[in-house]
Amino acid sequence: VIITHSETSTGVLNDLETINSYVKAHGEALIIVDAVTSIGAVNIPIDELGLDVVASGSQKGYMIPPGLAFVAVGPKAWTAYETAKLPRYYLDLGKYRKDGAKNTTPFTPPVNLFFALQATLRMMQDEGLENIFARHQRLMSTTRAAVKALGLPLFGPDAVASPAITAVAPPPEIDAEKIRTIVSKRFDIALAGGQNHLKGKIFRIGHLGFVSERDILTAISALEVALRELGYEAFTPGAGVAAASRVLAES
């Protein structure tokens, strides 16, 4: 069973624990977790949950450029590896395990990112994992409170909200792409758009990794200006920032 823990396209955090319990109940199936946008935002107790494979990348919660992947492989997965028939060479995990034990890599790695990783791990250690998780919760709550105060529907319910990204539906009469364009051109802020059939239907506010409370205040302020420019008036001016600052002042 392969699951994407945090769905970047919709801002939904899947219930890893419950899904995992069903996989475990099956007995034989492996659980393989795409944790690319959840690691660094929420705690993933890999060993405690007995997750078989958990994979992530350098470019999200680790806050550095893309180019490194991190894969945790458990004993049951290694057993499956031994009998797996799929031909493999460059992406052969066994090679990486073998060379990793000798503190090297089977192929030329992006060495520049090793330096970046060292720097970012120090930053993460300084902030502390618990604080990092709490910050992501706070950024998520702040963003969602602000969006609600602007009268815009959130794409997913609070119960499954991802601490990495918040998907928002614009007012029906406004194309999400127009909001993105104004916010980008005028304020140099990149909001993600909807993918495939959601294009134009939603925009997404990322709050994963190197993001601060200040960035959320800024994004909400910019969003207010963009909505106003596009003629949307169903909110008290400043209500988004007011809601955001209320959450921040209380936390």
Add this chain to the structure above:
Amino acid sequence: VIITHSETSTGVLNDLETINSYVKAHGEALIIVDAVTSIGAVNIPIDELGLDVVASGSQKGYMIPPGLAFVAVGPKAWTAYETAKLPRYYLDLGKYRKDGAKNTTPFTPPVNLFFALQATLRMMQDEGLENIFARHQRLMSTTRAAVKALGLPLFGPDAVASPAITAVAPPPEIDAEKIRTIVSKRFDIALAGGQNHLKGKIFRIGHLGFVSERDILTAISALEVALRELGYEAFTPGAGVAAASRVLAES
């Protein structure tokens, strides 16, 4: 007559044109303008006004680190220079004129800033001087509108407002330094404090040089959170950002 064009300590832009007309009426006096925080924010037609000496530095409107000074010296000032009695060596403008003509400098200059200057002048050329001046006007108006909407008194009247910096008096019961501390610690934003007898009485929002509309929205949002945290409730939450975004949406 030596005047500071833009008073950084109070956020006041002196009326250079009027003062200059009185100096010119005198006939003999020179006008020497400290334009450190006005060059790059407002137009200073040096030749048209017949300003004798205009001095600025690299670290304000030019947006690069401190270390370079720019001095424009007119014919009348050079005449005064010839008969000036003050001993001089390192700061002898004549040396710089002489060596400048040979494309060199009399003493070792901070060469690293020459590269920075080249980069920043290209940026300024790309944006265009008129656009730069307009941006500073817009940032000033936005900041002032937001501060008024929060019910806080501006330190100087609109008629003499500096496009470089806005000085604000906090609510009487709140020490300006406390606002600065929260905004700095929580949002990593540096507001300037009051100097000398104004310490604690005002705080100042800089908008000179490498500052965007986004930065002002951010600063106002952060200010709202800080005021709320300090118990100041005499404003509708979000009113500052609402006022700011109104100005931005209209400009």
Add this chain to the structure above:
Amino acid sequence: VIITHSETSTGVLNDLETINSYVKAHGEALIIVDAVTSIGAVNIPIDELGLDVVASGSQKGYMIPPGLAFVAVGPKAWTAYETAKLPRYYLDLGKYRKDGAKNTTPFTPPVNLFFALQATLRMMQDEGLENIFARHQRLMSTTRAAVKALGLPLFGPDAVASPAITAVAPPPEIDAEKIRTIVSKRFDIALAGGQNHLKGKIFRIGHLGFVSERDILTAISALEVALRELGYEAFTPGAGVAAASRVLAES
């Protein structure tokens, strides 16, 4: 037929043209060229030779960190691709072709290297491909002349010498690793060692990519100091640099 054009481990440049003519004579076989350390050092007329697949990476002749691969695929290879049975996903060339046509990539690429690539391609364009190839020839000749003047055997004959790297056998009584250690510790110059069974038997002087005539002079000078320190006296002091500078002065 898969061939490594420039053998980094031995400093040998394989005769691509001849090998290719045999492959072409066969009629059906594809020729797949690992050009990682030859592209950027010698001309590879891919279309003229009708090479089916030519692959390189960002970290050699392109002078930027590892992380990007460049693969040229000819029509015959694409035909083979259509019927190939090997399962593929991340390394599926077809995905890259399809997305490349839309100016995007199927998976998150190391975007930081795109900026580096743009910078390095401008540098290469400024120097000119012919000049780049000539520089590599000159560096190779200079290095080989210097090594001969020091009385050390070159690992491969001149006729098949690689313009990317020169492998050298140390005097029999001296471990190549000792030379590498001195040159590294004392002069901060990285010479490559021998791989596998050649470890200790050879050392290698790289001259691929961002390497200048000055670097070769420096490496040879450092090598002379190291040899002297290790008690090797079978060369006139300075002979290596003298030979190198003779080649440079004449070219």
Add this chain to the structure above:
Amino acid sequence: VIITHSETSTGVLNDLETINSYVKAHGEALIIVDAVTSIGAVNIPIDELGLDVVASGSQKGYMIPPGLAFVAVGPKAWTAYETAKLPRYYLDLGKYRKDGAKNTTPFTPPVNLFFALQATLRMMQDEGLENIFARHQRLMSTTRAAVKALGLPLFGPDAVASPAITAVAPPPEIDAEKIRTIVSKRFDIALAGGQNHLKGKIFRIGHLGFVSERDILTAISALEVALRELGYEAFTPGAGVAAASRVLAES
């Protein structure tokens, strides 16, 4: 008495101790030392010698860009300061002393260089002052031995040689500027030229601050190539590097 400790223009290190003893014998005179190119290359026991004023800058032994000056002022000099009549403002040492005590500066300093200074002081601490001085002695000896081996006259005698820079007279038939041009164009190495009446008569090899043994080997190798190109043949090819490497191998 104002003396320049290390004369950059001629590569001569003045005998500070002897000159100082005469100044001290006078009783009243102050000794003011321009140590710009000696601090960081040789030990200057300011207190022990009772030097009244010692001045240096950031751009030489400290290895960072120009922009900071360091001035040590002794008690006798401060007494003279109290009664000095020369008008002063920006360069008034008293202002710096007063503000320095409060950990600030009287005028806007080049803050970027404060960060650079912190980095460079850590580097200097890691290397150790004694090692830094020894390195400069070694670089000086190496350079001088190499120049002698090339048959070129050194501008100053060994007894007064500066560990910061070595001035060399080219062969009579060769203009020093031509040597500098080749070495710069071909090898991207900047040799200093002669100043004023020495222009064309000497060139100077700097070895102050961020300079390693490797750099000297490189410079000598490049010099050999340039001399050969200019038709100077009165030296055994490689003799300069041979002499340099002999000194390095022995030290």
